[in-house]
Amino acid sequence: MLRDLETAIVELYRKAATELPQDVRAYLRKSISSEKKGGLAYFTLSTIVKNVDIAARKKKPLCQDTGTPIFFVQYGPNFRQKQLKMIIEKATERATDEVPLRSNSVDILTGKNTGNNVACGIPVIYFEERDEPGVEMGLILKGGGCENVGLTYKLPNLELQATRNLDGIRRCVLDSAQKAQGQGCPPMIASVVAGSPADLIAIEAKRQLFRSIETKNSVPELDAFEKKLTREINELGIGPGGFGGKNTVMATFVSLVGRHPASFFVTISYFCWASRRAILQWNNGSAIFTS
């Protein structure tokens, strides 16, 4: 049974690495016609859509950078964290061989690649207990390019004239998009979280990447704020691949957590157009995959 869970996680890796979620696919397909026919943005989006189709058909990774695996796990009373961690690590080694994935875990001191995507702290796993039996595993494959353009700001920021309010957050987000240019593989998803301490908002920004780009923010004020940010980032004109155009971000997600009275951080985590996420529901030996 546990060996079956391991196999289901290998399948979760395959789904995440080779198939984009429906909402992202729909956006990419639709966005082509918004760019000037024959231009570089049009060429880039057409190439991306072609790439998505080939990867799904051949069941091969969308991108050669199969990213850092990040798991969000909710487990019922019939599971233990240590046991699940071991199964995930074993499945990661197998997925590296079987999907295949590129090995993306490097030792800082020796410079050696471990070759199997398992290293100290990798894959990243966030556990949460739940009352219902079974286990749910959300997996994102976070590419290095888009991870590198993520930024954390501390407010107030004099250079950006950013104070501790929504407009201050807006200034940070726009500045980060300008700095990113084409490096994070636009059109991207911008996941924004404000609050403190810094580790909390970093994790929440990753968790937020499971949101569908077709959903609304449940807080009306933040929903309007998200739409404004998306519009303004796109008006910067950076465009698909950074070659100029209208589609720099597919969506912006914003959430706010509490903060220490002295601290106010804003973090932006970008997800490349290959926004790879997949979810496994495991119960009584049966596996259901969603995204």
Place this chain on the structure above:
Amino acid sequence: MGYKFFTMHHKLITPLTRSTVLKLHAGDTVSLSGEVITARDRAHIFLLDNCVENNQKFPFSLQNGVIYHCGPIVRKNGKNYEIIAAGPTTSSRLEYCTDTLIEKYGISLIIGKAGMGQKTLAGLQGKAVYCAAVGGAAQVLAQSVKRVKNVYKLKEFGEPEAFWVLEVKNFPLIVTMDAHGKSLHQDIREISQKKLNTFLGI
């Protein structure tokens, strides 16, 4: 900025002579055939150390050659290597040494993602060009790789960082930094910075 996109499409075959390089302009598109060598962070350190200090002979030549910023997924299929996925990686990480490598090795074409800076643009003048491949389009690009001719430093550097010598056919590229001082990346950055300043009122 007055770019005439797709004014020219070039079909190029390696090695690329200086006169070919000089015909290319930012905004043009290219279908590249011939030999391409992947090199990213570790490979660049190796090239830099060996050319400057030891002038070591390499098993491959970069004279009029092509460097591709790429860490592919490769698997062994019988005796041969098979490219599973091969899109570009972010080029700006290699900004510190690319001008030196162009000078020392006589490289004609750099392929990567999202462009490079002023130091590289200066290094390209009269000698070489930078072409962008579509980031993440690893399957489309892998289709243009016909075979792996050779690999160097695989054990030492690992799969993403090794030198993979690839034979490509009609590899689709965009010229974004030319040998005449024009950079599409720089132009886009200036336009977006102006817009940002308007938004921020600074």
